[in-house]
Amino acid sequence: MSAVDGTTQPSGAPDALVGLRSIFWAFFRVGMLTIGGGLAMATVIRHELVLRRRWVSDAEFMREMATATLVPGAIAVNIAHLQGRRLRGTAGSAVAILGTVLPAFGIILAVALLALPYFENPVVAAFLRGCAIAVAGQLAFAAFVFARTHLRSVTSVAVCAVTLTVLAVFGVHPVVAMALAGVLGYVLAGDRFRPARIDTAPD
Amino acid sequence: MGTLLQLFVSFITVGLGAYGGGLVTVPLIQHEVVAVRGWLAAEEMAQLLAVAQMTPGPIAINGATFVGYRVAGLPGSVVATVAVLLPSLLILAALIRVMDRISGNGHLERARGGLQVGVLALILFAVWSYGTVVVTGWVELALAAGAFCLLVVSEGKVQPAIVILGCGVLGIALF
Numbered sequence: 506m507s508a509v510d511g512t513t514q515p516s517g518a519p520d521a522l523v524g525l526r527s528i529f530w531a532f533f534r535v536g537m538l539t540i541g542g543g544l545a546m547a548t549v550i551r552h553e554l555v556l557r558r559r560w561v562s563d564a565e566f567m568r569e570m571a572t573a574t575l576v577p578g579a580i581a582v583n584i585a586h587l588q589g590r591r592l593r594g595t596a597g598s599a600v601a602i603l604g605t606v607l608p609a610f611g612i613i614l615a616v617a618l619l620a621l622p623y624f625e626n627p628v629v630a631a632f633l634r635g636c637a638i639a640v641a642g643q644l645a646f647a648a649f650v651f652a653r654t655h656l657r658s659v660t661s662v663a664v665c666a667v668t669l670t671v672l673a674v675f676g677v678h679p680v681v682a683m684a685l686a687g688v689l690g691y692v693l694a695g696d697r698f699r700p701a702r703i704d705t706a707p708d
Numbered sequence: 709m710g711t712l713l714q715l716f717v718s719f720i721t722v723g724l725g726a727y728g729g730g731l732v733t734v735p736l737i738q739h740e741v742v743a744v745r746g747w748l749a750a751e752e753m754a755q756l757l758a759v760a761q762m763t764p765g766p767i768a769i770n771g772a773t774f775v776g777y778r779v780a781g782l783p784g785s786v787v788a789t790v791a792v793l794l795p796s797l798l799i800l801a802a803l804i805r806v807m808d809r810i811s812g813n814g815h816l817e818r819a820r821g822g823l824q825v826g827v828l829a830l831i832l833f834a835v836w837s838y839g840t841v842v843v844t845g846w847v848e849l850a851l852a853a854g855a856f857c858l859l860v861v862s863e864g865k866v867q868p869a870i871v872i873l874g875c876g877v878l879g880i881a882l883f
Contacts, residue, residue: 536765540872543766544831548859571824576803577726578796579733579766586800602797609765610789613773614782616763628880633762635879638848639872640761641839642855648835649860651828661825668829673836683826690822691815 523560523592525600531558532585532604537612540636543580545643547573548650550584560592567654575683581605664689711780712787718745719772719791726768726792733768734761737775747779768792847882851875 531553539549547570554561569591573583582605589601623629656662668686671677677685718740726733742753756778760770769789776788843849855871 538764540762540764543768544834546766567824568820571820571827572803572807573800574827574830575823576796576800578723578793578799579726579768581766582769582793583796583800586797587804590804602793605766606769606789606793609763609769610773610785612763612765613760613770614777614785616759617774617777617785621759631879631883632876633879634842634883635851636762636872636876637842638851638879639855639875641835641842642852642875643859643872644831644835644838645852645856646859648828648831649856650863651824651831655824655828661821664822664825665829665832668826669832672829672833682829683823686826686829687819687823690825691819693822 523597525593525596527558528589528592528597529600529604531560532589532601533608535581536605536608539581540640543582543584544647545640546581547584548643548647550581550588551650554588561588563654565591567651579605660693664693712783714745715776715779715784715788716791719776719788720795722772723768723792723795733771737768737771741775741779748775851878851882 532550535546535549535553539546551563551566555563555566566588569587570584573580573587576583582602585601585605586598589597589599591597592601656665664686667689668682671685672682722733722736722740725736738753741747742749748756753775756771756774760767760774763770769792772788772792773785776784776786778784780787839852843852855875858866858871
């Protein structure tokens with residue numbers, strides 16, 4: 506890792522520097538409490554960074570969310586990478602990624618060592634089944650938040666429908682589907698996709 | 709040593725191909741571990757992946773840690789977890805540098821609008837592919853809809869983790 510250089514922080518970094526320890530614990534909390542993987546975790550990270558701690562504006566978070574999904578790999582780790590960098594440069598990225606990964610790593614090791622024999626227990630199985638169903642509701646909520654922000658025009662609805670069709674019907678690789686959405690967005694007037702300014706627009 | 713190197717290569721592959729998050733990671737891990745390497749039987753693999761999806765954390769990390777542990781113990785879990793992280797770490801670090809240089813020219817902003825809608829399509833696809841696996845009846849549908857409505861109505865007030873734990877407790881009563 507290169508040295509932290511305060512002057513290379515991305516624009517939009519908060520005026521008061523957020524402590525590395527606070528960043529680590531914010532992401533550790535998310536990693537510890539969120540079931541359902543990257544896209545479900547995105548909702549919780551948004552809750553933690555935008556609503557609870559107010560470190561990042563909603564528009565900024567949504568913009569970097571798109572960048573996080575441009576890259577393969579765990580989306581939550583990519584978000585931690587980008588938001589950690591926004592808050593405290595390279596060191597911020599490092600602690601945010603560690604905070605996201607360590608709980609998962611530790612919990613899985615603990616499950617592998619201790620809990621696996623009990624997964625056949627009917628009570629434990631029923632509990633986990635309920636948890637898994639809630640994850641479906643959480644994913645739907647993530648879709649709701651994104652749709653409210655980004656489906657602001659007929660063009661954006663059309664691009665979403667086309668992308669969804671090539672994903673679900675033609676089984677196109679997600680990287681290809683995303684590239685298609687990007688090209689369509691570029692060709693069909695980028696202005697129309699500008700998300701609603703949730704943080705500034707009056708009700 | 710040979711096994712650790714194979715684990716490293718396999719999970720680099722998983723990390724590189726896992727575009728779109730955990731729901732893409734699951735079939736990739738299954739393919740590498742069961743079909744390519746033959747480390748685990750399909751039944752055992754399904755069990756591990758179910759646990760990976762139901763424990764906190766990114767599914768790619770959970771899956772890598774769990775499979776690495778089963779195949780080669782603690783060293784295996786470390787190697788697999790690092791390997792699954794590496795591709796995205798390196799690619800994103802490179803992408804950030806390029807983005808800083810070209811962020812002023814407007815072309816990226818134009819494409820980004822479409823990409824954000826593309827993310828929405830990916831999430832909708834995940835809702836469908838995940839939802840059809842876990843929502844197998846009316847009770848399950850009601851529970852999922854209840855969780856969704858609670859999150860929508862109380863946005864910013866009820867923690868998503870509380871909703872999941874609550875549904876788990878309800879699950880004990882219902883199933």
